[in-house]
Amino acid sequence: MGRIPCCEKDNVKRGQWTPEEDNKLSSYIAKHGTRNWRLIPKNAGLQRCGKSCRLRWTNYLRPDLKHGQFSDAEEQTIVKFHSIVGNRWSIIAAQLPGRTDNDVKNHWNTKLKKKLSSMGIDPVTHKPISHLIAEITTTLAPPQVAHLAEAALGCFKDEMLHLLTKKRIDFQLQQSNAAPGNTQSNYINSKQEEKDDTIEKIKLGLSRAIQEPDILPPNKLWDSHGPTFSNFTGTCTTFPASGFQYGPSSFSNEEDGSPWNQSMCTGSTCTAGDQQGQLQDKHDENGLESEGGKEIRNGSIIFNSDGVLWDLPSDDLMNPIV
DNA sequence: AACATTGGCAACCGCAAGCGG
């Protein structure tokens, strides 16, 4: 016996909601509440599926919803909690009054992921990409790294080139404009060479990392002062001495060259505080790494191998994560 | 100006959990 469909698909309207439909639904819910979504469209005179009504109400019509731009504080919260709970959008949204899980999910997918990437942070693991590369180079055997690097270059070449060359291109554009005799077309013609050059430098950096494992000792992944990738990073903001962390100063004012707007670290010239290298890789049974590992939960303070990531006072969790 | 591509967002889909009989 199959599952009963939530509505008669044939008689149900789909797609964008009209203002009239919104009014009908809102006024019906104002009078009768939201009990039994299956009956609501019928009783409200709507040719909609109950599920569709529920979504429309919870994601758009609810009077307590906040519409419009996400603030820096909200973005911080999303990133912060995403690093802890992952794609649990409802949990993250619960920390943001007036925002729905759909809002948060969309904002993450369209904006925040890109922001983090442009900062040199992997949006999945929330680790700096250079850190991931270092982990790869110290964990895998050199032949494996070479194959991986080759595959990654194939898959993400365009994205990497965009990230890595953007600032250099901007800089060169300014220079070419300023310098007499240096025309725009010369610049464009040299763009392909620039890309090829960048690919070669990426490969060189990876191969150096393979050949010189000592520059990235496993217990000091962050403190990688070696020449590994320094060749191809046009600009690289060094990490604060106290260690990398998401914090208010890192998230505000996109236009002023704040870390939100910069490639935080795409190479080994980035440095970190000494504390970051002191932690060992040890996993506990819960998947969280134990003392000396990447993620240590001490009360509400969450550490990782990069130092303190989040300092969450108990009241920071508006709704406790189960 | 026309067409193609991209970005942002709303809505849909299907699965799983929760709940009551």
Place this chain on the structure above:
DNA sequence: GCCGCTTGCGGTTGCCAATGT
């Protein structure tokens, strides 16, 4: 404990406006 139903959730799709070529 099982069954049927409702609700919640996360992934995906589709539409449309903005931007680029």
